[in-house]
Amino acid sequence: MKKSVKKFFLLVLLCLIVAFSSWAYFGGIRSSVDGTLSEDKIVVYTSRTDNLLDATIPLFEEKYGIQVELVEDEIGQLLSRIREEDEAPADVIMGGTFSYMYSNRDLFYEYVSVNDKYILENYRNTTGLFTSYLLEGSCLLVNKSLAKGIKVEGYEDLLDERLKGRIITANPINSSSAYSQLCNILLAMGGYEDEGAWDYLMKLMRQVGEIASSSEKVYTSVASGIYTVGLTYESACIDLVRDNADVEIVYPKEGTLYQPAIMAIVKRSRNKEYAKHFIDFVTSKDMQNIYSNLLMKRSIYKDVILGEYLIPIQNIHVLEEDMEYVKESKLKILSRYSVIIDEIMGEH
Amino acid sequence: MKKYTGSFQEKLKISVINRLIILIGAGVILLAVGMVMAVLVTHSKNARDNGSFYEERFHKIYRDGSAFLRGEALQNLCLGILLYEKDTSALPYLIYEFNATSPVNAKLVLNDKERNILFNSYSEQEWDLYKNVFNKAICANAFLVPYDRIYSSVYYFKGEYSSYVMSKPVYYQGRTIGYINLYFDGSDWEQYLSEAEYEGIITDTRGRVIFSSRQSFITGINKFVISSPNPIVYINGRRYWCNRRFLNEENVIIYSLIYYPKNNPLIITAFVIIAIIGFSWYRLAKNMMDAMAKSNASSINHLLSEIKIISQGNSEHRIRINTEDEFSIVGVHINQMLDNIHELNEKNTELLRINNITEINHLTAQINPHFLYNTLEIIRNLLVFDNRKADNLIIKLTQILRYSINSSRKYVYLEEDMAYIRDYLDIQKTRFEENLHFDINIDEECNKCIIPKLLLQPIICICHP
Numbered sequence: 068m069k070k071s072v073k074k075f076f077l078l079v080l081l082c083l084i085v086a087f088s089s090w091a092y093f094g095g096i097r098s099s100v101d102g103t104l105s106e107d108k109i110v111v112y113t114s115r116t117d118n119l120l121d122a123t124i125p126l127f128e129e130k131y132g133i134q135v136e137l138v139e140d141e142i143g144q145l146l147s148r149i150r151e152e153d154e155a156p157a158d159v160i161m162g163g164t165f166s167y168m169y170s171n172r173d174l175f176y177e178y179v180s181v182n183d184k185y186i187l188e189n190y191r192n193t194t195g196l197f198t199s200y201l202l203e204g205s206c207l208l209v210n211k212s213l214a215k216g217i218k219v220e221g222y223e224d225l226l227d228e229r230l231k232g233r234i235i236t237a238n239p240i241n242s243s244s245a246y247s248q249l250c251n252i253l254l255a256m257g258g259y260e261d262e263g264a265w266d267y268l269m270k271l272m273r274q275v276g277e278i279a280s281s282s283e284k285v286y287t288s289v290a291s292g293i294y295t296v297g298l299t300y301e302s303a304c305i306d307l308v309r310d311n312a313d314v315e316i317v318y319p320k321e322g323t324l325y326q327p328a329i330m331a332i333v334k335r336s337r338n339k340e341y342a343k344h345f346i347d348f349v350t351s352k353d354m355q356n357i358y359s360n361l362l363m364k365r366s367i368y369k370d371v372i373l374g375e376y377l378i379p380i381q382n383i384h385v386l387e388e389d390m391e392y393v394k395e396s397k398l399k400i401l402s403r404y405s406v407i408i409d410e411i412m413g414e415h
Numbered sequence: 416m417k418k419y420t421g422s423f424q425e426k427l428k429i430s431v432i433n434r435l436i437i438l439i440g441a442g443v444i445l446l447a448v449g450m451v452m453a454v455l456v457t458h459s460k461n462a463r464d465n466g467s468f469y470e471e472r473f474h475k476i477y478r479d480g481s482a483f484l485r486g487e488a489l490q491n492l493c494l495g496i497l498l499y500e501k502d503t504s505a506l507p508y509l510i511y512e513f514n515a516t517s518p519v520n521a522k523l524v525l526n527d528k529e530r531n532i533l534f535n536s537y538s539e540q541e542w543d544l545y546k547n548v549f550n551k552a553i554c555a556n557a558f559l560v561p562y563d564r565i566y567s568s569v570y571y572f573k574g575e576y577s578s579y580v581m582s583k584p585v586y587y588q589g590r591t592i593g594y595i596n597l598y599f600d601g602s603d604w605e606q607y608l609s610e611a612e613y614e615g616i617i618t619d620t621r622g623r624v625i626f627s628s629r630q631s632f633i634t635g636i637n638k639f640v641i642s643s644p645n646p647i648v649y650i651n652g653r654r655y656w657c658n659r660r661f662l663n664e665e666n667v668i669i670y671s672l673i674y675y676p677k678n679n680p681l682i683i684t685a686f687v688i689i690a691i692i693g694f695s696w697y698r699l700a701k702n703m704m705d706a707m708a709k710s711n712a713s714s715i716n717h718l719l720s721e722i723k724i725i726s727q728g729n730s731e732h733r734i735r736i737n738t739e740d741e742f743s744i745v746g747v748h749i750n751q752m753l754d755n756i757h758e759l760n761e762k763n764t765e766l767l768r769i770n771n772i773t774e775i776n777h778l779t780a781q782i783n784p785h786f787l788y789n790t791l792e793i794i795r796n797l798l799v800f801d802n803r804k805a806d807n808l809i810i811k812l813t814q815i816l817r818y819s820i821n822s823s824r825k826y827v828y829l830e831e832d833m834a835y836i837r838d839y840l841d842i843q844k845t846r847f848e849e850n851l852h853f854d855i856n857i858d859e860e861c862n863k864c865i866i867p868k869l870l871l872q873p874i875i876c877i878c879h880p
Contacts, residue, residue, distance in 0.1 A: 077441075084445075084448055084452075087452060118573055120636070121572070121573035121636055122545060122572065122573065124636050125549070125570075125571045125572070125623070125636060125637065126545070126548055126549055126552060128621060128623070129549060129552040129553065129556070129568060129570075130552040130555070132556075132621075134621060134622075136635075137635060137636070353544075353548045353551075354548075356544050357544045357545050357548065360543075360544050361543055361544055361545055372544065
């Protein structure tokens with residue numbers, strides 16, 4: 068009898084301990100969240116490293132009540148993930164050059180934005196897949212103090228003796244902006260197949276003091292006074308001007324090539340309607356005004372509210388891209404570029 | 416001898432040790448559970464209290480903002496402005512008045528039904544295209560809320576503090592004609608919530624951060640989401656105890672976080688301490704138990720050795736034991752018993768001694784020493800004068816002695832006793848010759864009567880002088 072009483076007490080004690088611990092453990096979530104987080108969601112894969120999406124996503128989420136999840140990586144990585152992972156949840160992909168995206172066109176879903184008609188004619192969606200949302204132009208960045216007394220208005224001026232070894236550029240093989248610059252040079256100096264253009268490139272590369280491994284090094288080197296002229300891209304330069312760096316942006320008088328930054332809906336997307344909203348939202352007039360006015364990006368719209376440091380595109384000699392050629396010929400251009408570099412290296 | 420005490424001690428030990436192990440096991444488990452519980456309960460309570468602090472503070476702001484937005488003064492003024500009956504000059508005063516009492520400063524934006532701005536307490540530098548588009552989106556969402564409800568949202572632009580936005584549509588004749596948007600400036604939250612003892616994060620239901628006590632909690636573009644209902648959460652690899660609560664009206668989730676590191680050294684130390692305590696308890700109890708068993712066993716050993724002395728023949732020995740326990744009582748009882756036995760023995764010996772004396776007296780009574788002496792004297796004389804008579808006398812004396820000494824029979828036939836008496840009288844006749852005359856006249860039939868042996872002998876002795 069006495070033993071069973073003892074057992075009973077032990078059992079009661081055990082029960083008390085268990086009850087107490089569970090109270091302590093689960094008491095913390097008793098008042099747990101009833102309001103569930105919105106299930107409406109899209110996943111955006113992007114290679115952008117700037118503040119464009121910071122200014123886009125909170126607004127998009129407020130307007131549509133759709134959550135946006137960002138996956139940031141190199142464009143090559145993102146594309147291979149979409150290609151390889153069956154369950155890759157990507158809905159929209161943003162960033163990457165046209166030629167690179169075009170070579171993976173089987174991954175994308177056809178959609179033409181409702182805003183396509185407002186976009187500058189050259190950059191409209193002709194493939195049915197790729198929507199332009201910004202223009203990224205090449206330019207020359209000049210250190211004002213170092214370039215004193217040297218006239219730098221275009222590519223021809225870069226062959227000045229005084230600039231020998233004072234010019235920095237990036238490697239077009241691993242930098243998309245440097246590749247754009249290369250296209251810009253060839254197109255401005257005669258065309259992709261023009262011998263004169265390639266001759267000029269040879270001369271220019273002899274002037275170049277350094278081929279940087281990253282595009283970032285080009286404009287920072289000029290801003291910090293290591294090099295006099297940098298062959299680089301517009302939006303990075305505008306940020307430097309805005310930060311009062313001792314630099315000046317030069318749009319070459321021979322012409323500036325604007326490449327569209329493009330986005331597309333992934334073919335396997337499970338939220339195509341939401342993805343369409345996203346495409347339309349980024350290309351909307353409101354957002355284009357914000358990009359141009361606030362972020363100093365080059366809009367795909369003609370009449371937008373320009374930011375303080377942006378020169379109207381009408382005042383720039385804009386070259387027309389040979390889209391059909393560029394689509395297929397990246398490798399051809401890059402291999403000829405490599406031959407030139409090898410030749411120059413051999414001279415040394 | 417030793418073997419028996421050993422087994423007693425072992426039995427004692429085994430009977431105690433089982434209980435001991437259970438007791439100490441239970442004690443150690445209770446201690447360990449108690450320690451863990453203490454930590455859990457402390458964290459749980461702290462997290463709850465901290466959560467309540469944030470909730471209370473946030474709720475106050477919401478209540479104030481809600482009262483301001485629904486207040487008659489603001490509603491009437493805004494209605495007047497929207498109907499183009501009044502101008503906006505009185506609005507800044509109302510906002511100033513509100514901000515004077517509110518710990519978190521608010522900016523007010525009044526929009527018409529087309530979402531054009533009629534009044535804006537943001538300065539021109541503060542108001543940009545982004546805010547404008549955001550403000551329009553808020554109005555569009557506020558339009559959809561049920562009648563007379565407040566829509567709340569979170570405004571954010573990278574590099575700025577986020578703002579909690581409360582939007583109240585203005586109704587006229589049942590239709591929405593405008594929106595009053597109140598932006599609570601995020602920079603003031605820090606000061607207002609600085610008294611919190613622990614970390615806290617306030618987000619809306621979409622995970623947009625309104626306030627975070629640590630910048631590093633925020634992920635992505637001003638987001639913070641914990642979907643797991645577990646109270647233990649990991650943020651940036653750090654472990655926290657999380658209490659979360661959902662404020663339905665405010666549309667806000669409050670996370671109260673208490674840093675709860677996986678403190679392995681602490682856990683190890685605690686368990687080592689518990690193990691040491693358990694072990695020392697065990698040692699202590701075991702020592703006590705051994706001592707008890709030993710003292711009990713020694714009492715018994717002592718008792719046994721005392722008894723051994725007695726059993727070896729020393730019956731005078733008494734047990735000396737002063738352990739002042741039950742064993743000394745046992746000793747006392749044994750002593751009493753020995754005393755009793757001794758007393759009985761003495762009595763028996765005394766009785767035997769009395770018995771012996773009685774028997775000797777009896778013999779003495781049977782054979783008068785004078786008779787024996789006289790008879791032997793006669794025999795000595797006769798040996799000189801008459802050998803034949805002496806021989807006869809010796810035979811008769813021998814018969815008398817044999818008969819009287821033989822004590823195997825207490826009752827005899829009368830003729831046997833009479834043979835003895837005849838012998839006796841014959842000896843006396845030899846001594847006294849003519850001075851002694853006797854006649855024996857007994858009926859034949861009486862010879863076979865059974866009488867006590869030597870019954871008649873005293874009478875004969877008394878008869879002759």
